[in-house]
Amino acid sequence: MTVVQTQDVGEGSPLLEVDDLRVEFDTYGGSVKAVRGVSFSVAAGKTLAIVGESGCGKSVTVQSLMGLTPMPPGRITSGRARLRGVDILGRKEIDGREIRGREIGMIFQDPMTSLNPTMTIGRQIAETLEVHRGWSRKRALDRAVELLDMVRIPEATQRANQYPFEFSGGMLQRAMIAMAIACEPAILIADEPTTALDVTIQAQVLDLLSDLQRDSGTAIILITHDLGVVARMADDVVVMYAGQVAERGSVEDVFYRSAHPYMLGLRAAMPSSTSDRAHRLLPIEGSPPDLFSPPTGCAYAARCPHAMRICSTRDPAPSDLGNGHLARCWLHSENAPRVEALDYGAGRPASGLTSGLPA
Amino acid sequence: MSDAPPLVVADQLTKYFPLPGGRKVHAVDQVTLTIHEKEVVGLVGESGSGKSTLGKTLVGLHARTSGTASYRGETLPQRYQPEDFRRWAKKTQMIFQDPYSSLNPRMTVGEIVGEGLKLHSTYSATEIRDRAGEWLRRVGLEPDHMSRYPHEFSGGQRQRIGIARALILEPEFVVCDEPISALDVSVQAQVVNLLDELKASMGLTLLFIAHDLSMVRYVSDRMAVMYLGVLVEIGPASDVFFSPKHPYTQILVASNPEPDPLRERHRRSETIAGEIPSPVDVPAGCRFAGRCPKAMDICRSETPRLLPVADTPGRQVACHLFTT
Numbered sequence: 297m298t299v300v301q302t303q304d305v306g307e308g309s310p311l312l313e314v315d316d317l318r319v320e321f322d323t324y325g326g327s328v329k330a331v332r333g334v335s336f337s338v339a340a341g342k343t344l345a346i347v348g349e350s351g352c353g354k355s356v357t358v359q360s361l362m363g364l365t366p367m368p369p370g371r372i373t374s375g376r377a378r379l380r381g382v383d384i385l386g387r388k389e390i391d392g393r394e395i396r397g398r399e400i401g402m403i404f405q406d407p408m409t410s411l412n413p414t415m416t417i418g419r420q421i422a423e424t425l426e427v428h429r430g431w432s433r434k435r436a437l438d439r440a441v442e443l444l445d446m447v448r449i450p451e452a453t454q455r456a457n458q459y460p461f462e463f464s465g466g467m468l469q470r471a472m473i474a475m476a477i478a479c480e481p482a483i484l485i486a487d488e489p490t491t492a493l494d495v496t497i498q499a500q501v502l503d504l505l506s507d508l509q510r511d512s513g514t515a516i517i518l519i520t521h522d523l524g525v526v527a528r529m530a531d532d533v534v535v536m537y538a539g540q541v542a543e544r545g546s547v548e549d550v551f552y553r554s555a556h557p558y559m560l561g562l563r564a565a566m567p568s569s570t571s572d573r574a575h576r577l578l579p580i581e582g583s584p585p586d587l588f589s590p591p592t593g594c595a596y597a598a599r600c601p602h603a604m605r606i607c608s609t610r611d612p613a614p615s616d617l618g619n620g621h622l623a624r625c626w627l628h629s630e631n632a633p634r635v636e637a638l639d640y641g642a643g644r645p646a647s648g649l650t651s652g653l654p655a
Numbered sequence: 656m657s658d659a660p661p662l663v664v665a666d667q668l669t670k671y672f673p674l675p676g677g678r679k680v681h682a683v684d685q686v687t688l689t690i691h692e693k694e695v696v697g698l699v700g701e702s703g704s705g706k707s708t709l710g711k712t713l714v715g716l717h718a719r720t721s722g723t724a725s726y727r728g729e730t731l732p733q734r735y736q737p738e739d740f741r742r743w744a745k746k747t748q749m750i751f752q753d754p755y756s757s758l759n760p761r762m763t764v765g766e767i768v769g770e771g772l773k774l775h776s777t778y779s780a781t782e783i784r785d786r787a788g789e790w791l792r793r794v795g796l797e798p799d800h801m802s803r804y805p806h807e808f809s810g811g812q813r814q815r816i817g818i819a820r821a822l823i824l825e826p827e828f829v830v831c832d833e834p835i836s837a838l839d840v841s842v843q844a845q846v847v848n849l850l851d852e853l854k855a856s857m858g859l860t861l862l863f864i865a866h867d868l869s870m871v872r873y874v875s876d877r878m879a880v881m882y883l884g885v886l887v888e889i890g891p892a893s894d895v896f897f898s899p900k901h902p903y904t905q906i907l908v909a910s911n912p913e914p915d916p917l918r919e920r921h922r923r924s925e926t927i928a929g930e931i932p933s934p935v936d937v938p939a940g941c942r943f944a945g946r947c948p949k950a951m952d953i954c955r956s957e958t959p960r961l962l963p964v965a966d967t968p969g970r971q972v973a974c975h976l977f978t979t
Contacts, residue, residue: 552917563914
């Protein structure tokens with residue numbers, strides 16, 4: 297695969313920068329504030345994972361970058377997203393290159409419903425090349441076979457002539473990856489790409505994504521709720537809660553020096569390989585807030601074991617903990633009392649709020 | 656635990672689903688499994704491995720094709736008739752995976768939870784309502800949620816309703832078919848802890864079916880691994896997880912991503928090529944041989960039997976690597 301053109305992006309400078317994105321949906325019951333001021337950036341060749349539970353706004357965030365949010369009822373109320381410095385929100389193309397498909401490729405969660413059941417796999421991949429690059433039918437189809445081969449589909453020539461129902465779930469997801477990388481996009485967005493797959497097939501697909509990234513330098517934005525997948529794939533992590541970024545930083549900072557009680561809570565709610573049954577899982581009690589009328593204070597305050605009085609009245613600003621590690625929590629304010637990390641369990645890597653890397 | 660007679664025994668249990676043209680789906684093939692009282696047995700495997708079919712067959716939701724299943728030494732009916740359900744539903748129950756499709760949307764939560772008592776007890780309508788309300792409280796909901804409908808609840812709350820429905824008859828043995836797979840991480844722990852509390856207070860015996868290996872290891876005493884309708888490995892849960900013997904279990908464990916970036920970065924998964932084959936035309940010999948990195952000639956001709964492994968108490972593996 298040829299190297300994606302990233303020459304106009306300097307070393308280390310971000311390829312995509314999202315700043316204070318806000319998205320609302322108008323419904324009969326009022327407007328749902330799905331994304332409430334999300335900022336992050338992605339550099340070429342790096343993987344950014346966006347994690348959070350269902351309804352936290354992670355899919356809406358990336359869909360609005362690609363213009364996939366239906367408007368109406370959706371509405372981008374503020375914010376900017378710049379690809380190589382050029383604003384892309386609400387635009388279809390930059391310098392004649394279409395954003396969707398050409399600059400940013402997308403892989404969806406459910407490969408069974410995301411492909412056209414009446415078109416052969418080869419034609420669906422070829423169509424992208426015909427539309428975005430103006431290639432001939434023959435040339436595009438030849439390339440489609442090459443792409444299927446690249447995503448390790450055996451007997452690609454024959455497979456290209458088959459319909460989606462003839463493929464297994466894992467193979468459909470590979471076919472979708474082939475389609476997403478057909479135009480060699482600078483950014484690949486994968487929205488829960490392995491959630492519908494078994495672990496052995498998930499491992500194959502994740503390895504494939506890593507290999508493609510190493511060969512092409514594509515930036516990947518990976519949306520998932522699985523912290524195991526994040527640990528395996530991500531360079532940087534954005535933890536979303538109730539439409540906001542609760543914590544953001546390098547994968548090491550977010551996992552080993554978790555600074556937001558929500559991230560600490562998620563990790564304590566999962567069995568780790570070292571925890572035994574004598575140590576109970578600590579669930580996060582309650583449920584996320586209603587985004588028709590988000591709370592005035594911190595969105596996590598009602599479920600937070602560390603909540604203080606200020607938490608329910610004023611929304612915290614993100615605190616910078618150094619090295620790009622941000623946490624939206626009052627505990628990091630200068631005036632906050634010093635908090636000992638809750639006992640999130642023996643046997644886990646020492647982590648959280650005040651402590652450092654595991655020995 | 657080994658001295659007491661087992662609670663549930665499946666012996667050569669087989670379930671085939673017929674297809675047009677005389678072919679059949681070998682969903683569960685000669686599975687022998689013993690479950691002791693108050694034990695939690697975790698059952699893992701990929702989709703299509705037959706784990707749900709095994710669970711459903713044990714509680715009478717599928718008729719057996721051959722083999723036997725027994726409960727406290729008494730043979731369970733091959734095909735349940737209404738009177739069999741009336742008798743066994745009080746002892747064996749099931750919690751389903753999808754809290755969205757397993758609750759009747761036209762019934763109130765009170766009717767759903769109380770239905771078991773309505774069918775299987777002599778309680779009056781008032782008594783049933785009282786008990787349903789009490790069970791809603793036990794699973795962490797409010798008794799006055801009884802008049803609401805399932806769509807008014809979140810996924811985690813619906814799974815609690817499913818648990819109350821299964822446990823209101825105070826069964827001894829419960830098959831939990833992927834009870835947490837559809838839930839968010841923060842809610843999974845709530846449901847697992849609830850099951851744990853109820854298990855302790857009621858002395859339940861559980862068959863816990865899931866594909867999340869870390870969670871199965873956490874909740875189970877023993878872990879059983881299925882592949883294409885057969886049991887390939889069983890043993891104490893932590894032993895199976897930390898020192899898997901069967902090549903398939905080894906790959907399953909290696910594919911399981913853990914929330915620990917440093918570990919994950921230094922681990923390249925031993926991914927296997929290919930996917931689980933069709934359970935219609937099952938290969939001769941070991942069913943995993945076609946994907947197994949360690950396959951030998953014998954694996955393609957002779958079916959390995961599930962046999963104890965030398966020097967590892969409680970472990971059984973169906974693999975020629977351990978017999979030759």
